[in-house]
Amino acid sequence: MKFDVVVIGGFGHVGLPLAISLANVGKRVCALDVHREAAQSIMAGKMPFIDEGAEDLLRKALESGKLEISLEPEVISKADVVCIVIGTPVDEHLNPEFKPIRAMIDSYIKFFRDGQLIVLRSTVYPGTTENLRSWLKEKGKDVELAFCPERIAEGFAVKELRSLPQIVSSFSEEGVRRCQDLFGLLTDEIVVVTPLEAELAKLFNNVWRYIKFATANQFFMIANDHGADFYRIYHAATYKYPRASDLPTAGFAAGACLFKDAMQLAAFNNNTFNLGYAAMLINEGLPNYLVSRLKQRFRLRELVVGVLGMAFKANIDDGRESLSYKLKKILTFECRRVLCSDAYINGEGFVSPEELIAKSDIIVVATAHREYRSLTVPEGKTVVDIWNLWGNGSVV
Ligand SMILES: NC(=O)c1ccc[n+]([C@@H]2O[C@H](COP(=O)([O-])OP(=O)(O)OC[C@H]3O[C@@H](n4cnc5c(N)ncnc54)[C@H](O)[C@@H]3O)[C@@H](O)[C@H]2O)c1
Known part of the structure; x- marks a missing residue:
């Protein structure tokens, strides 16, 4: 051979x-x-x-x-x-x-x-x-x-x-x-x-991750709805507390695998998978939630919103099934203009992060690429930092 x-x-x-x-x-x-x-x-x-x-x-x-x-x-x-x-x-x-x-x-x-x-x-x-x-x-x-x-x-x-x-x-x-x-x-x-055990082990691994992300995102929304900063609570709940050490931070949970694997497991279980569907609705609903919160505070139709980061997760160049694109789609309907930028993906019409920050009234950190840590945002602009990349918390 x-x-x-x-x-x-x-x-x-x-x-x-x-x-x-x-x-x-x-x-x-x-x-x-x-x-x-x-x-x-x-x-x-x-x-x-x-x-x-x-x-x-x-x-x-x-x-x-x-x-x-x-x-x-x-x-x-x-x-x-x-x-x-x-x-x-x-x-x-x-x-x-x-x-x-x-x-x-x-x-x-x-x-x-x-x-x-x-x-x-x-x-x-x-x-x-x-x-x-x-x-x-x-x-x-x-x-x-x-x-x-x-x-x-x-x-x-x-x-x-x-x-x-x-x-x-x-x-x-x-x-x-x-x-x-x-x-x-x-x-x-x-x-x-056995093959069936291996197939299920892989799906359980992915879906468990997806559910954990959903838990963090649901906690984020609960805190936010009550005017509390999820990241202050996160710190209190996880600091030197081993039993909470695997609580993820909030943020877009997407990509080519987690969502579809949750749906594969649901289909395998005769569409009876409440936890999987709940995780899907929470994770997929986060962009809608953010926009609805912004709509309560601002006249979005008059504003420019920047989506900073289009990859589905930090520090990679993969935009497949990224929730940044879903956010962009919803904002395009609601706002005067939407600007997009990514450190690794060169999409049509994308601008540099500096231009995005300069021209946007509201900046949403959608992907926490390491390159964005050193960026500064002038006073007077609104920042939605669901990942707490800039360490100032996240209340939307
Ligand atoms: N991406 C991940 O991190 C990851 C991790 C674990 C498991 N998986 C699983 O691995 C599988 C592949 O995922 P991926 O992310 O590598 O996808 P991918 O799209 O990056 O790679 C798939 C490749 O298959 C090629 N291909 C498609 N049809 C072909 C054909 N007829 N002949 C030869 N090549 C063909 C495509 O051109 C592509 O290069 C999926 O089932 C995914 O769920 C992915």
Whole structure:
């Protein structure tokens, strides 16, 4: 075999760090994708997105000859192990979308070979691994199927791939052994469970985070509705008090994973998931809440509002499913004008943070990028700092 591992979706936020990390522990890896622009960037040794420490490791992997990249699915047949890490969205009814993985496998079916280990690494609707296993069997493929979920925090993938325990699952001892051999190269700690347990463990991890963010956001709204500064209460409640140490601060909780994974879990549980829906309504409702509070205080129609930070979280360049865009949309309806700025995303019409501050009557810190800490806002302007980035609290 020319490759030990082919990663399908290998230029993505999960796939590329995985391909780089496996290449740097000596595996012959091919990252396969359909994204031509990203291919050029990766080949030139430049990461197509921010991931702390990844660029040096990418260059190292390319120089060693262990990492190749490809846009040709034929490479699938040249590997022992095939990792699948393409996106797994929910549809317009907030139900899991099964099509992308099926359509991808369908279009590449002739390249899968008997005896291969196929590792699903995307976050999937529970039962998907079992479902794909029967489906591949029907298609006459005698492969081992495994589900080994990715649990990195976006922006820190190459670091966390070497520090987090890996959850592995398969349907046979041989499948589990092969997963252990592969992921054991990245970490000493491997947790073996069944595929359904692994699928649920990944969803529970993400949805638990989403619910914690929602708790903080609900507390923020309660405090704010009573004229209290959430951050003074937050400090009082968490200072040297270990049992509250995992209470997050308030802020937009978004991105390509948490919302859709809460909805996948809800769908799996016959749409009975009160806690998940409550978290979704609270997190998704925060932009609306902020605007409604501002409307009570100001004649927004006459004012310019600046949205500072468009990425879905701090210090990365990913705007997917960012609530900053939802905030912008609501404000565009309500205000005279909306200005947007981001330290890492170059969107159409975006202005510099200095221009945004100078021209806006109200400034909303939507993403707490580290670059914004040193900015100063002239007196007389209103600041909505839900993250408390500037340390002056947050009452809206
Ligand atoms: N982003 C994260 O931090 C993160 C963390 C853990 C798990 N996940 C899960 O990992 C999965 C992927 O997420 P992501 O953020 O890496 O998405 P992404 O969009 O960054 O990457 C997916 C990649 O798959 C490629 N792709 C799509 N169709 C393809 C095809 N037919 N053949 C080859 N390549 C194809 C895309 O071009 C893209 O580069 C999702 O299930 C997500 O929930 C993401």
